[in-house]
Amino acid sequence: MADTARLDATFHALSDPTRRAILARLAREGDVTVMDLAEPFAMSQPAISKHLKVLEKAGLVSRGRDAQKRPVHLEAQPLAEVTGWLIEYRKYWQAQFERLDDLLEELQQLEKLAGKN
Amino acid sequence: MADTARLDATFHALSDPTRRAILARLAREGDVTVMDLAEPFAMSQPAISKHLKVLEKAGLVSRGRDAQKRPVHLEAQPLAEVTGWLIEYRKYWQAQFERLDDLLEELQQLEKLAGKN
DNA sequence: AGTATATATAACTGAATAGTTTTGTACTGG
DNA sequence: CCAGTACAAAACTATTCAGTTATATATACT
Structure with a gap:
């Protein structure tokens, strides 16, 4: 990804309070599942999955695999x-x-x- | 403005390469008029004015007055x-x-x- | 095999974005 | 006063966004 596009994606990802809260939680607690991430929000699970996709596109999180869970992992480089x-x-x-x-x-x-x- | 809304606005303002370029130019050259800011971009003057409005809403720039010019001034606090x-x-x-x-x-x-x- | 759990995908909606062109406004200088 | 300059505002369009509900997929459990 071009340098400018990476910055676009990262700043855009950070411009939403739900996404910032997700990052903050990952920073505090380490890897967390989607369900656990969604719980504190008045928002459906697919909405959270979409936010995660935005974060992933910016390289801010990566996903693992643990049975049917897909734990979310913070990536700090961006x-x-x-x-x-x-x-x-x-x-x-x-x-x-x-x-x-x-x-x-x-x-x-x-x-x-x-x-x- | 609520703290979170200020962050929203600032990150959003920074998520566009044109706006980042405008900020970079203001940092280098100090106050610049709208026409001068628009010149390097393949974009109409109203488009630049809109970008400036976004930056202004985030508190990232303020506007002066010099005859018919409205020089743009960088505000670094956000x-x-x-x-x-x-x-x-x-x-x-x-x-x-x-x-x-x-x-x-x-x-x-x-x-x-x-x-x- | 059949059910439950965790998550993703699809299809939709309404609002916001980024751009356009056209028009209006404010100030300047002859 | 009139023409020109610098900018803003309006009206429009296409795209993206953030959310929804409903459905599909993948894995685990019994």
Whole structure:
């Protein structure tokens, strides 16, 4: 996929709150089945399957196989790419980025506390 | 605007290559008029105006006034917010994030070289 | 074999998107 | 005041989106 098309797909996938919630859950809990993912939402199972397809097309998740289950697995690389895209421009936007500075600093702190791992 | 709606709008705005190109240009060149923005694209002026409206709704740009021109100005804060959203999850995704690590390291370097400003 | 479970696919609907062309509006400068 | 410039708004079209319900497929269980 062309670089720009990958960014299109990733940003589009992230533009929906249901899909962001799915990613967040996968980040917290690891692989989750479709039924389990659907449960907290006021939405049918096929709707969730469709969201998963969008996420999969963006490369944000992959699917496993466990009997009749198809566990959903988070793939972080596209997120790294879009984060990269955003940070790339930071040199130009620098002045307006105090809030990001705070976040980055917090991140550095966390890493220091966690030890170089 | 609700936090989630702001993220929706920002990610959606970023999901189109024309809009990303507009932002990139504003980052490089500062404020630009609509005509100047439209020039490199094989697209009508109203199409660009629509894209600008999307960007404006997401708070990513604001508009000035200079005679009959309405110069477009980059507003970086929503970008900081989405970057924050992405980085937030980094603790969980860490292992898969070598590429982001590189970018962050490069960023640190740039800041060191530029001096604490 | 027959039923239950987990998920996918199909067919449909309504709303939103991205583009077009045409027209309107606001300001400028002779 | 009038022509030109810069832009916005309206009206239209085709495509995509997000959801639905109903049905099909795949695997497991008895």
